[in-house]
Amino acid sequence: MKIVKVGTRRSGLAKTQTMQLINELEKRNPDVKFETVEIVTKGDQIVNVQLSKVGGKGLFVKEIEEALKNGEIDMAVHSLKDVPSELPPGFELAAVPVREDMRDAFLSNNKVAFKDLPSGSIVGTSSLRRSAQLKELRDDITVNWVRGNIDTRIKKMESGEYDAIILAAAGLKRMGWSDTIVTEYFDPVEFIPAIAQGALGVEIREGDIEMRNILSTIHDDETSTTTSAERAFLKRMDGSCQVPIGGYAEYVDGELYLTGLIMNEEGTEKFLVRKSADDPIELGNLVADEMEKIGAKEIIDRINENK
Ligand SMILES: NCc1[nH]cc(CCC(=O)O)c1CC(=O)O
Incomplete structure (x- = not known):
């Protein structure tokens, strides 16, 4: 039986979305066995610094590309928004599966609506895009940086370090947490999402036709077209x-x-x-x-x- 090794970051979300994708692949490729390989990236190791200050693109993908190159893995599942717009030579995006919810989700203690947040409230985010849009909508609130996996950020909010946080709806939905935890979703017309938010991308070694064929079974043309734009x-x-x-x-x-x-x-x-x-x-x-x-x-x- 053909064995395909699938690289993933080791955060709860990364592992969950990789497992979900493997389930889809297994249904469509019954003669292939998929195994996950966890890889720690620089972005996972540096958790105390604002990401935009760490510098360097592709903080979450470099080590994974190394593993692809040396044959440790055959494909890698990424959140597409963490993947630089240009891949280094030797790699290709072989599949973009159907997109999850692209919106940003607003989470607050006691589920206070965004417009009802008291002046001076502290909202946590690690994104320059979310921060700028928050400040534009509410110049009376404070935006503070928060890092860590999504579960860490939620715990920090619940402990009172933040009154509210903003996270991608997609991650919460994939984890099955959105129903209980989300206060509201921002309309993408009013609060513009990140490029490729909610989409996954599967990276392979350039020209690997066998992997291309396996992955063609989960590719989604519409998601591929919209995220390409x-x-x-x-x-x-x-x-x-x-x-x-x-x-x-x-x-x-x-x-x-x-x-x-x-x-x-x-x-x-x-x-x-x-x-x-x-x-x-x-x-x-x-x-x-x-x-x-x-x-x-x-x-x-x-x-x-x-x-
Ligand atoms: N920047 C980190 C990141 N990369 C992908 C997701 C999950 C959502 C997605 O797949 O777009 C998140 C967390 C977040 O922004 O809340």
């Missing part, structure tokens, strides 16, 4: 992961749309662009072109100069 936009705008940037693509009446967001860290400057095109890469570039035309690149240059 988002990632094309990201690739043009931000190579550093230090810019508050968001975006989501969707089909509306059969037409592909992409909404892109660039903000400054303080949440006082905001560029929002929505466009439609047939080709996802073209669409990502179209939104990026418009961003540059209206001056969003100046925010990015300013951020890159100051670091």
